[in-house]
Amino acid sequence: MDYRKMYFQLAAKVADAMDILSKAQEEGEVAFMNGEPFPELKVIATQEENRDSE
Numbered sequence: 001m002d003y004r005k006m007y008f009q010l011a012a013k014v015a016d017a018m019d020i021l022s023k024a025q026e027e028g029e030v031a032f033m034n035g036e037p038f039p040e041l042k043v044i045a046t047q048e049e050n051r052d053s054e
Helices: 003-034
Strands: none
16 A cells, blocks of 8 residues: 555645635634624623632
């Protein structure tokens, strides 16, 4: 078996998969920024604990 060829084929398929996932993430981010997918969602400010003072 030609392991070098198999390795490069695998690396190419992994790169393709990463490109597909990256594009899907970008499309999801754009869709989120352009719309209001959760109009009932409200942001609530909370006070963070200061752990250094303990």
